[in-house]
Amino acid sequence: MDKFNFVRNGMIRLPPGFRFQPTDEELVFQYLRCKVFSCPLPASIIPEINVCLYDPWDLPGDLEQERYFFSNKESKYPNGNRTNRVTSSGYWKATGSDKKIVSPRRNNIVGKKKSLVFYRGKAPTGSKTDWVMHEYSLVNNTGPTASSTENSINQKGSWVLCRIFLKKRSCQKDEDILLNYDSCKVKNTEKGQLQITSTSPVSSSSSCSSCSGITEVLSSHEGGDDEEISGCTKF
Known part of the structure; x- marks a missing residue:
């Protein structure tokens, strides 16, 4: 059992004065890796929820703050590797290239961060919104160093860690x-x-x-x- 549990009814409730602002490395090494290997977490502060069952504004938590969730990736097709990211009102679309999360000790790639933007409507004619998701996944790396090719990097386990927030518009x-x-x-x-x-x-x-x-x-x-x-x- 985890020592600290700050999740109540699917929402993070920290004591006054505390802020949850982890780095990419902390999310992968301290939280996602422990979740994948069923190890005790530093704190039960990230709820489990299938993010694609909800539109981003319907997910639990404060809409003005960054929200974190453990989610299971679902395949779009029974025999395919593509992930289903369709919600009731739109879909999440990947943008840019994935960021590699490297182990500081062994210089190996152990995780990756994918950036996605939420679109209203159906693909490919949906309208872009200001909702952004960073999806963290643990990976298997068969190469000896961080310079390995993308072909040697595969996701480990079905758990991913999602950071969802509303991007502020520029005036x-x-x-x-x-x-x-x-x-x-x-x-x-x-x-x-x-x-x-x-x-x-x-x-x-x-x-x-x-x-x-x-x-x-x-x-x-x-x-x-x-x-x-x-x-x-x-x-």
């Missing part, structure tokens, strides 16, 4: 979209100076490209009437 993209809608009005004043006004604030680093490079005002004749130019002047 910079929204600001760039607003800047694209800026409209410039240029007025030729009596003193021959340019006065530029905009309907929305424009940052100094991202000004309207068609308004840059204005150095002088050309008039049809001296002392002519004031002219108002709507839009941005191009040269």
